[in-house]
Amino acid sequence: MLIALFPGDGIGPEIVAQAKRVLDALAIDGLTYEEGLVGGAAYKAVGHPLPPETLDIAKRADAILFGAVGDPDCDSLERHLRPEQAILGLRKELGLFSNLRPAKVFPELAHESALKPEVAGSIDLLIVRETNGDVYFGEKGFRTTADGLREGYDIMSYNEAEVRRIAHAGFQAARARRGKLCSVDKANVLETSQLWRDVVIEVSAEYPDVALTHMYVDNAAMQLVRNPGQFDVIVTGNLFGDILSDQASMCVGSIGMLASATLNGSGQGLYEPIHGSAPDIAGQGKANPLATILSAAMMLRYSLNLSDPADRIEAAVAKALADGARSPDLGGTMNTVEMGDAVLAAL
Amino acid sequence: MLIALFPGDGIGPEIVAQAKRVLDALAIDGLTYEEGLVGGAAYKAVGHPLPPETLDIAKRADAILFGAVGDPDCDSLERHLRPEQAILGLRKELGLFSNLRPAKVFPELAHESALKPEVAGSIDLLIVRETNGDVYFGEKGFRTTADGLREGYDIMSYNEAEVRRIAHAGFQAARARRGKLCSVDKANVLETSQLWRDVVIEVSAEYPDVALTHMYVDNAAMQLVRNPGQFDVIVTGNLFGDILSDQASMCVGSIGMLASATLNGSGQGLYEPIHGSAPDIAGQGKANPLATILSAAMMLRYSLNLSDPADRIEAAVAKALADGARSPDLGGTMNTVEMGDAVLAAL
Ligand SMILES: CC(C)[C@H](C(=O)O)[C@@H](O)C(=O)O
Ligand SMILES: CC(C)[C@H](C(=O)O)[C@@H](O)C(=O)O
Secondary structure: OEEEEEEEOOOHHHHHHHHHHHHHHOOOOOOEEEEOOOHHHHHHHHOOOOOHHHHHHHHHOOEEEEEEOOOHHHOOOOHHHOOHHHHHHHHHHOOOOEEEEEEEOOHHHHHHOOEOHHHHOOOEEEEEEEOOOHHHOOOEEEEEOOOOOEEEEEEEEEEHHHHHHHHHHHHHHHHOOOOEEEEEEOOOOOHHHHHHHHHHHHHHOOOOOOEEEEEEHHHHHHHHHHOHHHOOEEEEOHHHHHHHHHHHHHHOOOHHHOEEEEEOOOOOEEEEEOOOOOHHHOOOOOOOOHHHHHHHHHHHHHOOOOHHHHHHHHHHHHHHHHOOOOOHHHOOOOOHHHHHHHHHHHO | OEEEEEEEOOOHHHHHHHHHHHHHHOOOOOOEEEEOOOHHHHHHHHOOOOOHHHHHHHHHOOEEEEEEOOOHHHOOOOHHHOOHHHHHHHHHHOOOOEEEEEEEOOHHHHHHOOEOHHHHOOOEEEEEEEOOOHHHOOOEEEEEOOOOOEEEEEEEEEEHHHHHHHHHHHHHHHHOOOOEEEEEEOOOOOHHHHHHHHHHHHHHOOOOOOEEEEEEHHHHHHHHHHOHHHOOEEEEOHHHHHHHHHHHHHHOOOHHHOEEEEEOOOOOEEEEEOOOOOHHHOOOOOOOOHHHHHHHHHHHHHOOOOHHHHHHHHHHHHHHHHOOOOOHHHOOOOOHHHHHHHHHHHO
């Protein structure tokens, strides 16, 4: 089974290196790796954030372990050359439409959250975010108004097939958890959301065992602060999912702990930490590799069907934390490699 | 000076009645009032959420004191007949583009927040939200794709004039406060945001005394949880402002405390609590009228240039709280009228 390793920018190479050490330590038969350039690193080396060689590796791979992209040096490039196009391009080219972002507090870290410990401790939710459509991928550009003014525009849309497949992903995830699905939209203003809501309701007929609710996105942002424990699975579109999943991830304390998976219909997946490339601390050994290590565990479980080693990684991370492993973002002083060492010791 | 009173739906009439009592108690010379139907109440009475008579009162008024709109009975009406169209229609017809949403904790209520008291206590921010453009007012509808699929779409856009006037509002607000402006967008994905960012940077040349930063909306949602004390003024578009202002309002504890103003270029304004119509508790005397009473204070200050009585109202609300006035949302048992009584007693 082929794993694509795409470290990317900023702290990406440091954290992916630790995840690779953990995978190596498990000595799983039949895993092979190919490394590829993505993001600003790829642009600087070969002039494009998602070079054809990288895309080719991605397409052949069973799973992609991704670090992070984003590089301030590239902020004024034309849009199609910016680092972010690597992740957007991979999602689109491989049809990775179902982005799973679990948020749950590690008990040792509950006090790190800005939320009261009892509120943070109540969080155990999964955001299922659509990542192939919405205003992200509609026609966009600049134009001139009738009055000669510069105008920027982006078309938001969803069709019923796009909504249906992510709705199924949401209902199935809810069925495998506590049986509650909250669909988040802005149907009181947006027709895209109205179609979303209509189709989610249609699909719900196939899941009588799942309790479906609907919430406007502004209310959801409020409820994620007020009482995040009320949520089991949230299913939502690309843009609202981007905002709410980052908000939820911060509610549990450090964003340095949260993993994510983005799957297509054939089991291929891209696995990455939720946090970004953190250019301010890149190369200094300050990055917390745990979110990437946990992303590797998700990869084994979802794309490679290896749930035993996945469980082992997750248990080792929990044990390392219980034993006191703390990087700076968790209030400690351990560097990136030492955090990797702690997980290896706990394996 | 004419004040339009638009109580609207759900708890709207109860809370607006208490604000009116407070205004009456101030015995301000020359204030006259006209009441109008809006929202579901207007639809049920005359078949439209924003009837021509109401719009006429609004246009003649110096300021509008608005309760709330939203009525589950109306959820399956065609979009143009839904209660929400009243507030969207008033914003658009009167050119009310600058929505000011201050969030600050009342010390007595800091423990009500889901955030740790020291985090909640650090919040003192103002969100300046654009309310005349964005994906709210672009062309929208349903269409059929080439494959015969139902599709919903909404066009997001901003032109430079729209961004410029709200940017000025943001810079001016920052200048009158702590001199920090954070512009929130999603320029790494949206061209609408790229234009927004470019124009905000252009306008910043006129405000060398204001420190301007930019933040992506996903990061902003995170930072509002992690460290909300870092923000002074946030300026953002209609959709992101809707989400972030509700999130921020919940960070300070009860959403029942937060007032808002929406201004046009000629000083006319609409004043409303940030919370909704709360149909579940309507007519039961459980609603907290303080956000509406504080909205009346904002109205006196911003549209009627009467800052002394505005100060008096705000001081009376603070004193009522200090004296222990608490509605159910604040952990107490006082009903809507008793909360009004408490403010009157403190005046
Ligand atoms: C980098 C950016 C384009 C991306 C997104 O908005 O999807 C990121 O924020 C994410 O959530 O994966
Ligand atoms: C009722 C709704 C249309 C409105 C909005 O989205 O603007 C409300 O949420 C608000 O924030 O005033």
